[in-house]
Amino acid sequence: MTEMPAECAALASLFPDCVRAACMRVQDAPLHIHDAELAFVKKAVEKRRREFSAGRCCAREALRQLGCNAGPIAQDHNGAPLWPEDIVGAITHSSTYAAAAAARTSHLRGIGIxxxxxxxxxxxxxxxxxxxxxxxxxxxxxxxxxxxxxxxxxxxxxxxxxxxxxxxxxxxxxxxxxxxxxxxxxxxxxxxxxxxxxxxxxxxxxxxxxxxxxxxxxxxxxxxxx
Ligand SMILES: CC(C)(COP(=O)(O)OP(=O)(O)OC[C@H]1O[C@@H](n2cnc3c(N)ncnc32)[C@H](O)[C@@H]1OP(=O)(O)O)[C@@H](O)C(=O)NCCC(=O)NCCS
The missing domain is CATH 3.90.470.20 (4'-phosphopantetheinyl transferase domain)
Incomplete structure (x- = not known):
């Protein structure tokens, strides 16, 4: 992932040390959606696909920093991301920025961003x-x-x-x-x-x-x- 933009670096220090967070500008995100994630944005317009992709990109970066193998991130029937077994996390995006945070369940039970x-x-x-x-x-x-x-x-x-x-x-x-x-x-x-x-x-x-x-x-x- 490209380096976190200076203006949103403060975001990474919002959480306790056990959390890994990543943030990027949506426009800087590669438009890459795993095959297993395509169904979630099948009918989405380009803007939504870009935001989804940027959010997933941040989520995979947070997982990578936790030492996890970061593959596709599916979602449940409510739209919540489905994290690897011992991980909790959250994703967010505005039209300009995307961010995600994740931690091990041994440290936290829930994360919101x-x-x-x-x-x-x-x-x-x-x-x-x-x-x-x-x-x-x-x-x-x-x-x-x-x-x-x-x-x-x-x-x-x-x-x-x-x-x-x-x-x-x-x-x-x-x-x-x-x-x-x-x-x-x-x-x-x-x-x-x-x-x-x-x-x-x-x-x-x-x-x-x-x-x-x-x-x-x-x-x-x-x-x-x-
Ligand atoms: C789901 C919701 C919180 C998303 O927030 P948002 O500001 O609209 O959009 P954001 O870009 O910040 O977040 C979107 C991400 O939230 C995540 N999300 C969606 N539903 C979720 C859920 N039920 N649980 C956890 N995360 C969820 C997804 O990762 C989604 O991104 P993705 O679809 O690209 O994966 C919002 O649409 C909603 O339903 N709000 C009303 C809930 C409410 O009553 N809040 C008050 C409680 S105090």
Whole structure:
């Protein structure tokens, strides 16, 4: 894989040391889709194929760094990537960047990663995705630019939570089930889970995470310890 672009190198350091992550510009990715993966993008337009290919390219790089033989990565009936037996991971792509992260199941039970283009996150989604404490935090933000960044971060973090937890529980996890708290001084997030989903994860109350901004992009990373 070509070297990680300087602007998204921060992404690799979001996770604990046991995680391997890779990020690339979609336009730099070779358009290479394994025969065993073709069925998943058979009817897809060129843009989707490129993003799929770039995501898989990052995923194989993360697997390679873990010392795994990285072949085709199929998907389950929900669209989640199917990782080698003792691996957990996640894939994301915006129209500009693709990224993936993976770790051994002896270290982590789940991983979530998500990239969003900040300016493309519509303010109209706020009513649909925010919990009451998140709405209050957003209202508190007087600067429109900072408000847009915070909304994009919360949205990205929730998508990362979904990728981390849904493959484990195979249960509905709605936007109201994850309340995002962030500490901008450390680029740290904590995700409080709703009382509804806690029992599904044996009483788990919260998940840790980190985030970074680069260009017009936000990347959120979350994980669940083994
Ligand atoms: C599945 C979903 C999270 C993908 O996120 P997105 O921002 O739209 O798109 P991204 O490019 O970041 O991620 C796409 C990748 O997610 C992965 N993915 C898809 N479904 C998944 C699932 N059920 N579990 C884990 N990963 C999944 C795939 O790898 C996919 O890429 P690929 O098809 O090229 O392999 C999103 O479409 C979705 O359904 N969101 C609603 C879920 C929700 O309620 N979230 C709130 C919970 S707090």
């Amino acid at each position: 998500d990239i969003e283009t900040v300016s493309r996150v519509s303010a109209a989604i706020a009513g649909k995705i925010l919990t009451e404490p998140e709405k209050a935090r957003l209202k508190h933000e007087a600067d429109p630019h900072a408000r847009q960044r915070l909304l994009a971060l919360i949205f990205s973090a929730k998508e990362a939570v979904y990728k981390c937890l849904h493959p484990i529980a195979q249960t509905r996890i709605g936007f109201e089930d994850a309340c995002i708290e962030c500490d901008p001084s450390q680029s740290v997030i904590r995700i409080q889970l709703s009382a509804r989903v806690r029992p599904v994860f044996h009483g788990l109350q919260s998940l840790p995470g980190r985030y970074c901004f680069f260009d017009d992009t936000v990347c959120a990373a979350v994980w669940l310890a083994a």
